[in-house]
Amino acid sequence: MSMNAFRAAAPSILLVTVPLSLLATCACTAPGATAPPVQPNVVLLEGRRAAAALVPLRAEWDVEHYGLELTLLPAQRAMEGVARIRAINRASGNRNLVLDLAVLQVSGVSDAAGRELGWRHGGDKLTIDLGRDFFPGEVAEVVVAYGGVPQRGLWYAPDDPATHCFTQGECEDARRWFPCVDHPSERATSELIVHMPASWTSMAGGMLLERKLEGSRATEHWAHHMPHPAYLETLVAGELVSVFDRGPVPVTYVGTPAMARYLKPSLGSTGQALEFMADLTSRPYPYSKYATCAVDGFPFGGMENASATTITSASLCDVRGRMDGGAESLVVHEAAHQWFGNLLTCADWSEIWLNEGFATYCTLLWYEETRGQGEFLRHIREMQVAAIGADERTHRPIVHGSCIDPLDLFFTGHVYQGGASRLHHLRFVLGDDAFFAGLRAYVGGHENSGVTSLDLQRSLEAASGLDLTQHFEQWLHSPGLPKFSLSWSRRSEEGPTRVTIEQVHSLRPGTPTVFVTPAEIEWRTSTGIQRKRVLLDQRKQTLELDTHGELLWVRFDPLHWIPGERIEAHDLATQIMLAYEAPDAMGRMEALASLGEQWSGLPEGARRQALTAAARRLAADPVEAVRVEAARFLGQTQSAGARDLLSALAVKDDSVPLRRAVLQALVNFTPSTSLFELAQAAFVSAPSWDCAGAAVMLGIKADPVRGLRWVEELIKAPGVMQVDDPAGRLAVHVVAALETLGSKQALPIVRSWALAPLAPAGPRSAAIALLGDWGREAPGLVEDLVGLLGHSDPRLSRAAVVALRRIANQQARSALREFYPHSAAPVERRAIEALFPVR
Ligand SMILES: [Zn+2]
Structure with a gap:
């Protein structure tokens, strides 16, 4: 599963990911929130649970096959189902078959011959009395009739009436759309018959056997012959279109008609990614077809259901979005899961x-x-x-x-x-x-x-x-990571060099005192570069390097193979030399980043040398990422020379990441009319949405008054902010730019955006989250945010939780407390729990 809708090229994570990622950190740190008043007593949240060990799989029954027949009722956002489940008994004298089933109601249970069976449904468990003891190896077959309005598990898209629906099983939500043994190590084959409006089609795991039309209803029948866990069972259905592509097996992209033109630009690497994975693992793609379905209102970035991945429509992009990286990492991530996960x-x-x-x-x-x-x-x-x-x-x-x-x-x-x-x-x-x-x-x-x-x-x-x-x-089984400190000394120009490597991480409970690992040491003398592999198995150890001639540098784990922090303490001359000529891109990036951090304290001579090194890397480094790091460094210097170098690239370099980095770096320079005009020129010529967004940010910073007017015009101009770029990438940047202006000037725009029902969910949720910082005093704002709790688009609901959590006044706190038992989203629940700590 991928948690984020999309990520910008590093290092910044675009604001569209804020609701989820922010909540994840909010739960611990509560940035921006006023401290809640200290409560003398335990504050209870209805339905709160404590952390516990995961429950092991009950091994009494081994499900062989799920035969599901679902009737979708989009007008009621409901479903009816019949589940035929065949399972083998693994215990002696077993009379009960226990299945997981949550939220939905059971109307009857029978055996394969149609004889009614006794059953009990409570606490998310459906216990079926089979009427007699089963012996080990004996097969039981039960038929469960059930239905209702699902909460999670099966989701209808946020539009009303819903034009499509999808399922999402991971981790334990398969039980919210069909009765099953909802555990990742229980695998079964499945069939899925879906009855739906005649204008709808469906996509599921396995292969489509047939489609029938009867009056206003269509029925499709899918069969999935590869055993898989319940959480990887999937159904997407609705008014959908399909685009076919090449791959090692038939590859299909599915979405609503509005998404159709983005499917190929966004997902076009799929076939190649499947072939890459087959080569890597020496195992051909395991299923008979592969589909990727884009849906509205998906709660995560993507989900690798077996042979039919589901992704959020917010990850789709046009050609300009593809220049920003688009959905490529999501495509490869979900393709990789077909092996690792499925x-x-x-x-x-x-x-x-x-x-x-x-x-x-x-x-x-x-x-x-x-x-x-x-x-x-x-x-x-x-x-x-x-x-x-x-x-x-x-x-x-x-x-x-x-x-x-x-x-x-x-x-x-x-x-x-x-x-x-x-x-x-x-x-x-x-x-x-x-x-x-x-x-x-x-x-x-x-x-x-x-x-x-x-x-x-x-x-x-x-x-x-x-x-x-x-x-x-x-x-893997201990918490914590090492922190390595490297120092070295040499008695004479020609002698050996003593290198000391110390593990200086703090000794928190469970963390190894000494992490044992091989490590690479690299050194350069006037005769060349050498590397040596050493075993680290002590808290502090010293080794001798056989060095001859002038020693120019010693580096620890230069390619960052080892997880953990490192302190290398190179002197300035060495850092400048590494920025010039480290043999790998890692060394050059690290040196430039380190020099940038130290810039304000650097002596004049070192500044000049560092600037020259960065300018050379910016102009000619063969690795794009090093050029990007050089642009960041130059931005931190705020020197006139750096400004000219960066400005020259802002409207003409071929590299999209570099153009974006240059515009971001220019934000650090003294505001001026010329920078504002450069931002406008860069916007017009921007090859990608992120570049256009970086230009807007630069414009706002360079001239806040004209910048605000510019943004107001952009919002009104058709084809700029109203582009049907499904993720609203540019709009997300604009919200971030408005944030820098402060609430006095930008609150009305941000507020109207947050509440606009037709705005894309990405920028809308960013605007909602921002209201949490700005809206404490704004009349009626808390009521507006409360109205978004439990919104059918989960990102908007999460953003409203973020905002109310930041506001954290009495009204916001009571609203969150009231909402808590109705939220089934763990990320929302953890965020609310953090506001009501148990004492
Ligand atoms: Zn994943």
């Missing part, structure tokens, strides 16, 4: 990193394959930073099974970038040959089954001959 599924949610860490790392491997080493290193650098941040926020092992809701385990990035960083590290420890051989053996040896970290460990051990017990214990 063909092999985490045995329980504590092992979710085996799904998400792999999907995240495979996306990075895709960039390595398609964009080369420099771009790959940029992604690795960002991944390591995200992994460190996630570890600090969660302080739990990657494999972790205590939570209120398993979905909580997804929120911080810990199992995504944190998991991917552990895989990257394993690749370093084993070497490419053994790592990729082990990965292929892991896939080949565990098809169609639940997997644990131990399965991965055993596969990698067999491929490498290494004992990885301690490695997995430290890096």
Whole structure:
């Protein structure tokens, strides 16, 4: 599953992701909120639960097959269903079959012959009395009639009447649309017969067997012969169009007619991504077809349902959005899940990193394959930073099974970038040959089954001959990450160099005192560059490097293979030299970033040299990401020379990420008419939405008065803000630009945008979240926000929770408290819980 609608090219995450990502951090830090009054007593939230260990799978029954027949009732936003379930008894003397089923009502249960069976439904469990004891190996078949208005599980799109619907099972919401054993290690085949309005078509897992029309109703029949967990069962239905594309199997993109022209530009890498994954794993794509369905009101970025992924329409883009990266990483992430997640599924949610860490790392491997080493290193650098941040926020092992809701385990990035960083590290420890051989053996040896970290460990051990017990214990089963400090000294010009590496991370409970890992040390002398691999197994250790001639630098883990922080303390001359001529893009990016941070304290001579180094990198570095870092550095210098260099590129460079970085860097310079005019020129010639958005931000910063007037004109001009760019990427940037003006000037615009029912949900939710900072004093604003709680578009509801949580006055607090029992979204519930701490 992908949590974010879309991400801008790093480092900034576009505001459209704010509701979810902000809530995830809000729960801990409450940025911007006034401190709630101290309550002397425990404040109770109705229906609040405490964190607990995940419940293991009941092994009494093994479901073989789900036969589902659903009638969709969009006018009532309801459904009726009949589920025929065939299961094998695994216990002795077993008379009851217990299934998961939530929210919906059961109207009757019978056996295959139509005889009524006794049943009890409560606490999300449907217990069926089979009428006699079943012996081990005996097959039971039950038929459950049920229905109602689903809450999560099956979602109708926010429009009214709904033009389409979709399901979303992960983690435990399959039970909200059909009775099942809702556990990731229980796999079954399935059939799905769907009755729907005649104008509707459907997409589901497996293959379509037939479509029938009878009067005003259509019926479609799907069969999915590959066993899969209930959470990967899927149905998308509605007034939909399909676009066909090439791939190793038939590839289809599905969306509403309004989305049709964005499907191919957004999803066109799908076939190539499936082929890439088949090569990587030596396992052909597992299913008979692959579809990607874009839907409105999807609560996450995407969901890798088996053979039919669902994504949010907010990730779709036109050609300009594709220049910003578009949906490419989402496409590859969900394609990777067809192997890591679907063909092999985490045995329980504590092992979710085996799904998400792999999907995240495979996306990075895709960039390595398609964009080369420099771009790959940029992604690795960002991944390591995200992994460190996630570890600090969660302080739990990657494999972790205590939570209120398993979905909580997804929120911080810990199992995504944190998991991917552990895989990257394993690749370093084993070497490419053994790592990729082990990965292929892991896939080949565990098809169609639940997997644990131990399965991965055993596969990698067999491929490498290494004992990885301690490695997995430290890096996967313990919380925390190391922090390395490197220092070195040399007695004479010709002698050896003593290098000291110390692990200086604080010793929090459970964190290893010493992380054992190999590490690479690189040094450069006048005779050339050398690298040495050393084993780190002590808190502080010293080694000698055989150095001859002038020693120019010593670097620790230069390519960032190891998760964790590092302190290298290079002197200024070394940093400038690295910015000029580090042999890898990582070294040049790191040196430029570090010099930028120190800029205000640099002596004049060092400033001049650093500026020259950055200017050279900006003009001629072969790696785009290094040029972007050079533009950021130059922005921090605020020097006249830097301004000229950046201005020259703002309207003409071929690289879209560089154009965007240049415009963002120019925001740091003294406001002026010429900068404002440059922003307008850059807007007109902008090749992408993010570039256009960066130009708007620059315009507002360069001249707030004219900038505001410009934005007001843009909002009114048809074809600019009313572009049917489904994500509203430009509009998201405009909201961010308005934020810098402050509430006095921009509150009316932001407020009208937040409440405009036709505005795209991305910028609308950004505007709603912003009202949380600005709207404390605005009359009637809390009422407006309360009206959005539980909105049929989950992003708007989440944004309203964010805003009310920031306002946090008495009225906002009572509204959130009242809403809490009605919200089924873990991310909303955690955010509200943080406002009412248990004492
Ligand atoms: Zn995922």
